[in-house]
Structure formats: C-alpha cells, structure tokens
Amino acid sequence: MTIIATIIVLGVLIFVHELGHFWAAKSVGVRVERFSIGLGPRVAGFERGGTEYILAAIPLGGYVKMGGMDDEVMEKIEGGASAGEGDDGTARPPRTPSPSDYDSKPVWARAWVISAGVIMNMAFAFFAYFLIALGWGTPVPDTLELGQVRSEMMAPGMQAFEEIPVGAELTRIGDRDLRHWGDVRDALRSQEPGTSVEVAYRNPEGSVMIDLPGDPEAVDRSVRALGYFIAPVIAGVLPGSPADRGGIQEGDRVLAVDDTPIRLWDEFTAMIRDRPETETRLTLERGGSEVVRTVTPNLVRGEDIDTGETITIGQIGASPVPSGTAYVPVGPMEAIQSGYEDTVWVTGLILGFLRDLFTGQMSPRNLGSIVTIGEASGQAAAQGIPVFLGFMAFFSVNLAILNLLPIPVLDGGHLVFLGIEAIRGRPVSVEQRMRWSQVGFVVLIGIMALALGNDFLRLFGL
Structure with a gap:
C-alpha cells in the first residue's frame, strides 16, 4: 500500500506540475521537445506531434525540455551527453536560433511558462479540497x-x-x-x-x-x-524538538505542568505557549508509572487567532492523538469556499514552517525525505479517499512553494534570472546560468542528503 500510494502521489503531482509548463509553453508558441516524468535515463516513452513523452529512471522529479532552453543544463538533468557534445562525444555545431525557441520569447512569456507549474499545483490543491467538500463534505x-x-x-x-x-x-x-x-x-x-x-x-x-x-x-x-475534548496524550514527537531532547515519548500522558494538573490537551498547550525559552517540568504517566521530564519550549512567533496580532509563544514539537473525522455535506458554493480557505490555510502553514526553519526557530532535523513522504502517503491512503486526496492537496502546495525558492534549477531560480533580465535589459549569460545551476544542484543534493539522513536517524531511533 505504501509503495503504491507513494507512486500515485509523486506521479500525479509531478505530472500536474510539468503539465502546467507544457500547456503554458504551447500557449505562447514555444516548441516542446520532451515531456518527462522522472529524471535521468529514459525507461519508456513515445513521440507525438514533435514532442517526446518519456518515463525516466529516477522518480523524484520531471521536466519539460523546450527548444533553446539552456541545452547544457537540460543535458545534465537528462543524464545524456556532456554539455556542448553530441551523442558520439564530438563537438556539437552551434544551433541556429528559432522563433519557437524558449529564449526567443519575451520575458513575460518565459515568466508565464516558468510560473505555470506552480500555478497548476495550487490549482490542483484547490480542486482536491473542493472535491472533498463536494463529494464527502467538510471535515x-x-x-x-x-x-x-x-x-x-x-x-x-x-x-x-x-x-x-x-x-x-x-x-x-x-x-x-x-x-x-x-x-x-x-x-x-x-x-x-x-x-x-x-x-x-x-x-x-x-x-x-x-x-x-x-x-x-x-x-x-x-x-x-x-x-x-482531546486527551493530553502524546501521539507524535518531532525529531530534534524540545520534546525529543527532553525524553518525551509517544504514548506519554501529561498529568501536570510545573505541578499544575492537566486534564485537556488545550490546557497543556496553553501552558507551554506561555513558557517560551523557560525550563518546564512535566509529570507524565508512562506504562502505569509516573515519570518527570524537563523541557525548554522553543520561542516561536505566531498569530493570535482572535486578534490577528503577532505574538510570541512556546512550542515543544509534540502532537496529540487526533479525534476521528466526520464529514458534513455542503453545496457547490460552500465547497468552492472550502477549497479556497483550505488552500490558503495550508499555504500559510507551509510558509510558516519555512520561516521558522530559515530563522532557526525550527530544527533542520524536521526535514523529511522520500521516506517520510512514503510513510505519510501510506498512512493517508489507509484512512480513505478523502484523507488521501487531502494529503495530495497538502503535498501539492508544498511542491509549489518549494519550487518557488530562489535556487537555480528550480522555478524560483529561473524567475530570478528573468527578473534580472527585465531590470537590466539583457539576459544572464549562459555561462553564468550554468555556473549557478551547478551551485543549485549542489544545494539540492545537500538538502536531499540532510532529509534522507534525518529519516535514517529517526528509523534507527537516533
């Protein structure tokens, strides 16, 4: 179930993202040479209308190869010949520019092509949340x-x-x-x-x-x-969080915070929120016995749900046992509103996570790799179609936002290059784009290695 669910999640969302680039390219007259789901060597495919549609060996991404779009960079992604060489290793003659080349289009058209993948991922999330509300109801x-x-x-x-x-x-x-x-x-x-x-x-x-x-x-x-009512029972602990460092375990029931009795999860979180960067003693029930652990909540800036003002709160990185979910039927207009509100809420949640990560308020150990994605996909699939669709919507927003990061080889990096071109009136040179793209590859590989390392440490309980 987990493997199948992971393949569905990655396959569908990568397809949706690349389809956005494909449609946008076609809409402004850019020639599309290849539409690939996956990276690296070709596994299977076919050609139609001058475009090669392929399934590649590494299922961790995809790409749309457009005529004239940084051929050297694309060859690195495809896993083909070295930049500037033909398939036989000989020097490739200079290519004659074409009006259908990506680079021949104005900045606004190229920005539209680059942005369309992110737009499609956000549209998919909205449609998925809308479909959940219309087909099953609001949770x-x-x-x-x-x-x-x-x-x-x-x-x-x-x-x-x-x-x-x-x-x-x-x-x-x-x-x-x-x-x-x-x-x-x-x-x-x-x-x-x-x-x-x-x-x-x-x-x-x-x-x-x-x-x-x-x-x-x-x-x-x-x-x-x-x-x-939510019982004050720990269901999950984020790796590297104050709860993790303090020895809090899944299944622990919180009995008291600094000798104040706790009956509800809300009471527990309220006391933790009031204690940022303050050593706090927790009395827990574990396996029929009482244990005492000490945690120091992280200081996190959040938004007051009643006033909308920015406030400073404490967090320890622990989650409760969730209640079950029921679905209340709604009409089409309410479903549209639900789709919009859920998409906006998830976007804010992910942006908040990135903010906390980059400002040091959240440990990099919270990053997860394909292993985490696989586990979450399997768990969501086991809970039924609406939960699985909701997870796909959440991950689609995640994919959209990550693609907007200003890292070369990601959509955000391409948009930065286009912004520079729009400001100074001439494009960034191919050599500079190649150099920065190589840096981008190194950064991405480093992030992926960190995330994978986090998952292995978690799996081995380290």
Whole structure:
C-alpha cells in the first residue's frame, strides 16, 4: 500500500506540475521537445506531434525540455551527453536560433511558462479540497465530548457551558439530537437569536439552559470558544524538538505542568505557549508509572487567532492523538469556499514552517525525505479517499512553494534570472546560468542528503 500510494502521489503531482509548463509553453508558441516524468535515463516513452513523452529512471522529479532552453543544463538533468557534445562525444555545431525557441520569447512569456507549474499545483490543491467538500463534505471532529470552554470569549448567557463537566458528551441542543461536533455548531446557529435553549449531556447525565444573544455574530464568537475534548496524550514527537531532547515519548500522558494538573490537551498547550525559552517540568504517566521530564519550549512567533496580532509563544514539537473525522455535506458554493480557505490555510502553514526553519526557530532535523513522504502517503491512503486526496492537496502546495525558492534549477531560480533580465535589459549569460545551476544542484543534493539522513536517524531511533 505504501509503495503504491507513494507512486500515485509523486506521479500525479509531478505530472500536474510539468503539465502546467507544457500547456503554458504551447500557449505562447514555444516548441516542446520532451515531456518527462522522472529524471535521468529514459525507461519508456513515445513521440507525438514533435514532442517526446518519456518515463525516466529516477522518480523524484520531471521536466519539460523546450527548444533553446539552456541545452547544457537540460543535458545534465537528462543524464545524456556532456554539455556542448553530441551523442558520439564530438563537438556539437552551434544551433541556429528559432522563433519557437524558449529564449526567443519575451520575458513575460518565459515568466508565464516558468510560473505555470506552480500555478497548476495550487490549482490542483484547490480542486482536491473542493472535491472533498463536494463529494464527502467538510471535515469536523467526530466527537461530542466537551473540552475547554473559553468563557472570556463567550456571550454572558452562553457561559453556562462552563457548568458542563469536562469530557461530558453533549447529546442534544434544543430539539436537535447531535451526531458530531459539526452538529453542535449548526444547532446553536440555527436557534432563534435572543432565546433560551436546553443543552443536554451524559457521562454524567445532566443539562443546562443557555441564553442566546440577539446578535448572530456574538453567537458565532461563542461557538468558536467551545472546544472539544482531546486527551493530553502524546501521539507524535518531532525529531530534534524540545520534546525529543527532553525524553518525551509517544504514548506519554501529561498529568501536570510545573505541578499544575492537566486534564485537556488545550490546557497543556496553553501552558507551554506561555513558557517560551523557560525550563518546564512535566509529570507524565508512562506504562502505569509516573515519570518527570524537563523541557525548554522553543520561542516561536505566531498569530493570535482572535486578534490577528503577532505574538510570541512556546512550542515543544509534540502532537496529540487526533479525534476521528466526520464529514458534513455542503453545496457547490460552500465547497468552492472550502477549497479556497483550505488552500490558503495550508499555504500559510507551509510558509510558516519555512520561516521558522530559515530563522532557526525550527530544527533542520524536521526535514523529511522520500521516506517520510512514503510513510505519510501510506498512512493517508489507509484512512480513505478523502484523507488521501487531502494529503495530495497538502503535498501539492508544498511542491509549489518549494519550487518557488530562489535556487537555480528550480522555478524560483529561473524567475530570478528573468527578473534580472527585465531590470537590466539583457539576459544572464549562459555561462553564468550554468555556473549557478551547478551551485543549485549542489544545494539540492545537500538538502536531499540532510532529509534522507534525518529519516535514517529517526528509523534507527537516533
């Protein structure tokens, strides 16, 4: 399953990316000589319409070879003859420029061709999230257990939710029976503003009356202040993170932070957020026994979800056991909105990761290679089509953003060259592009080696 899922993820997303370059090149009259899925020597393929379509030996990328586009660089990617040589090793005669060459097109046309791969990856992510919402619905936690209630955000009459014991299961709001957390939100929003409604729960059995405010926006704010129950149990630890260095293990249950008892994951993360770069003592339950470990949360700059202001928080690199997922059916317009919002959210998440990585707020040990991609692909595939599609959308955005990094041989590097050409009125010389492309290859190989090393260290528990 893992191998098949990995092949599907890489194959589809590389194809989508290169298809963007291909279509854009055709749209501005650039001759496409080769469309390759994979790098290195050809394994299989066919020719049609003057373009050779091939499957290459190394499934870690792909390329579209356009007429006149840095032939020397492309030969290195293809794994063919040395730059400036023919297939028999003899010097190649100078090539006569053609109007259909990539280099003969204006800067805007070349920028469009280079950008189209990234645009296609972002479009794929939007379409995948849209399809998930339209075909299955929007995902909501498949739980009804009440967690943290942020009463300071709630309308006064709705603060009665605080009277419900933590972990109790909500069963009914008014005359509406509840099935999942999405029903909690919808049931409250569907009530007549300014009225009172009963909220029933069990384990333990009981009910409370809440008074809804007359302002629907106040109801929405109050709904967002309701948290569902997540047990303070560690499900994952990032390699190289404070949790990893502090000896935190998967399966540990957090009992206390600096002697303050912990019942919920939200309580745990709130205390960690308040302790950036502060030595913090954790009391854990591990295998039926209590153990104490010390961690020092990293200082991370984040955005306050209520005010939008930049704040400084602590993070230790640990994740909880996730709740199950239910899907709430939506219409086409809501699905479009969901596709857009999910794509924007994932983009922000990945940009935040890169920012933290480059500013030293996150360890390079968090980088993963094809091994991590394979594991994640297999796990997503095992959870069903919507989860697998969601993972592909996430990875597609990841691929788009990474391709925009200003590293020669990546799309971002080509755009930098085009920007320089647009500013000074003449292109960067082939020799300089070759030199910088070689540097880019070294950088990429170094990043891939680091990521692969991280995965091997993780697999061997180092």
